[in-house]
């Protein structure tokens with residue numbers, strides 16, 4: 618039974634999706650542009666740019682997010698452990714976030730990587746802090762989906778091993794790896810959430826290569842989030858970050874509905 622699911626979801630459905638995107642949402646790839654970044658996204662699933670913005674701007678943005686969270690509790694999405702506080706549509710709360718949100722440079726990397734026209738559906742700002750049992754930003758190990766997914770995460774705090782660094786299983790978007798993982802562990806191929814026990818076992822057995830991305834404030838992570846990833850559970854301290862969510866331009870409406878409390882109007 619599983620083999621049919623694998624064939625259907627990982628091949629038939631996937632290639633139909635790719636074909637539809639090629640026909641309806643094609644973007645010509647400029648092979649000479651950002652080659653190092655694209656190469657790393659293809660090979661490892663991520664790329665890091667240090668000092669994407671300066672420390673002063675990080676502090677200004679952080680202050681704005683903190684203030685917004687305190688003053689607008691109704692617009693904040695909070696996880697069940699009360700550790701991850703999110704603003705969906707944070708580009709509307711501050712011009713400096715808007716600048717990041719509408720960056721042509723970042724969007725063009727995603728477009729060159731995917732060969733699709735993309736749109737940044739929103740910028741999500743979040744603050745994660747220690748609480749008992751917290752699972753970190755994104756609530757544990759997961760893929761955002763089986764199809765291409767692209768995000769940029771900008772750290773606004775210095776991020777160390779304790780305050781919730783982004784973690785990724787290198788190249789876990791590879792379809793052969795997905796099939797192997799699904800068969801070896803008797804997992805439904807379309808499953809996107811995984812237990813920490815299973816992932817740690819795979820890392821220990823060297824079946825998975827873990828990358829923990831610590832970095833100073835201003836560090837930018839470009840990532841294909843169809844790879845398995847998480848924000849590491851917070852042991853101490855606080856992490857602020859802003860994340861752009863890129864989707865194929867023709868599917869914007871479909872995905873928009875997935876984000877509760879999405880801010881849609883200018884309030885700056």
Ligand SMILES: O=C(O)CCC(=O)C(=O)O
Nearest residue numbers: 754755782783846847848
């Ligand atoms: O912020 C992070 O470190 C990861 C967040 C994440 O995985 C998600 O929101 O899906």
